[in-house]
Amino acid sequence: MKISKKTHLEIRLQNLVFILLFLIATGLIGWLSTQYTARFDWTYGQQHTLSDTSRKVLDLIEGKVRILAFVRESNELRKPIRDVIERYNVYRPVMEVEFVNPDTNPDRVRELQIRVDGEAVVEYQGRSEKLSELDETALTSALQRLEAPEKRRMVFLQGHGERSPEGREAHDYKQFVDEVSKKGISSGVVNLALAGKIPEETDVLVIAGPKGSILPGELRQIEAFVQKGGSLLWLLDSGDLRGLGALSNLFGFDVLPGIIVDASTQVLGIDDPTFALVVDYPPQLITQGLQQMTMFPTATALRNKGEGNFEKEPLLVTLDRSWTELGPIKDKVSFEKEKGETHGPLDLGYAMTRPTSAEPLK
Known part of the structure; x- marks a missing residue:
């Protein structure tokens, strides 16, 4: 079949239009890729997608979550940890991760009591959790506890020369109180001679080295608190039980x-x-x-x-x-x-x- 000059011109024009449209489409796709991101998980069971539970917990997070991962530079654990963090950040970019080489940072290892390569510390709003292994299940559970910590109350017995939970002397417990507060444990004091009873919201009663004797009425209240299931932290400074002999008999020492x-x-x-x-x-x-x-x-x-x-x-x-x-x-x-x-x-x-x-x- 003989192609006329007119037909030949139309074919060349169509090819030119196609090339032009192709270049426009390619440029548009490139521009859109800089404005929007999309991620698709085609793996079986969507292994690289954040679970519904993790997304719900992440929706409750306000502010940044900082993760300190103690992993040696040569360790292959760094990549799977990055992959886990990326899942969260694709959904909501609130995670910040810092890798710490335990070999070159012994002070931080001692401070945070890191024991094995791969441990991580998750920090959120002044509270922290330590994870021996960082995967989605462990990280989401830690975030859930950090976002809504269980309310616990620690009460220090006062009125007998005990060590102070607010004092900053070497023999006081201010530093201890500050540390447990990071775990969501609040602190207070009680003078049984004034209050008449141990506060109802007390989870842990602390007897911190009294210098004076505990009165019989106070001892009965402490024994009743323990018998009802209350927790007790009893710290002795000397062999003198300061009126708490019956309590040591209850415990059997x-x-x-x-x-x-x-x-x-x-x-x-x-x-x-x-x-x-x-x-x-x-x-x-x-x-x-x-x-x-x-x-x-x-x-x-x-x-x-x-x-x-x-x-x-x-x-x-x-x-x-x-x-x-x-x-x-x-x-x-x-x-x-x-x-x-x-x-x-x-x-x-x-x-x-x-x-x-x-x-x-x-």
């Missing part, structure tokens, strides 16, 4: 006479033998992540009598070279069994629980 001395401290260059050294800790939640040695000056030892309804697990235990010294601490001291001294290891503290029909009593 007593205080050994004397001051603990520890010959192991000489290795550390400490001339004072009244520093009790603890280097190992049981797998308890309260000591989880604790790796540093701790020292307790002029401490007294506890003895489990094996009585009562409370199960006792030692939290702090001294070394073998310690003992309870009954004589004056001067010149050279040595263990004297015939005088009634007790050789180490010695218990300095217990975690006590008692099963109930509901939750364990602590």
Whole structure:
């Protein structure tokens, strides 16, 4: 078939129009890609898409969430962590992640008590949670707790010369109170002589080294609080129970006479033998992540009598070279069994629980 000049011109014109339209479409797609983003997950079960639960939790977040991921630079864990964070940020860009090399940042590792490569700290509105593994399930659960923390109340007993939860002296507990507040635990004080009772909203009652004696009426209230399931943090500064002997009988322990001395401290260059050294800790939640040695000056030892309804697990235990010294601490001291001294290891503290029909009593 012979193509006329007119037909040939029309074909060339059509080709030119097609090329022009193609170039316009390509440019338009390129421009749209800079203005809008779209992400499609074609994997089976949409493995790279945030779950409905995670999206609902993320909708409640106000402000930024900061994540410190402790991962070595050569570790392949960094990519999956970035992938998890990206899922959240595609839905709502509120996540900020910082990778920290634990080898070059030992101070931060000690400060945050990081134990293994891959641990992460999630921070939100002044509160924080530590995760041993960062995946969507763990991260969403942490965000849920940080966004709406369970309200807990810790109340310090006052009126007997106890250590202050607001004081900033070395013997006070202001720093402790500030730390637990990051976990959503609020603090207060109660003077039973003035208030007449332990506040109803009290979850944990703290008895922090009273210098004066607890009165019988106050003791009855403390015992009733414990019997009803209240938690107690009892801190002794000496062997004098300050009127709380009945409470120690309830828990099934007593205080050994004397001051603990520890010959192991000489290795550390400490001339004072009244520093009790603890280097190992049981797998308890309260000591989880604790790796540093701790020292307790002029401490007294506890003895489990094996009585009562409370199960006792030692939290702090001294070394073998310690003992309870009954004589004056001067010149050279040595263990004297015939005088009634007790050789180490010695218990300095217990975690006590008692099963109930509901939750364990602590």
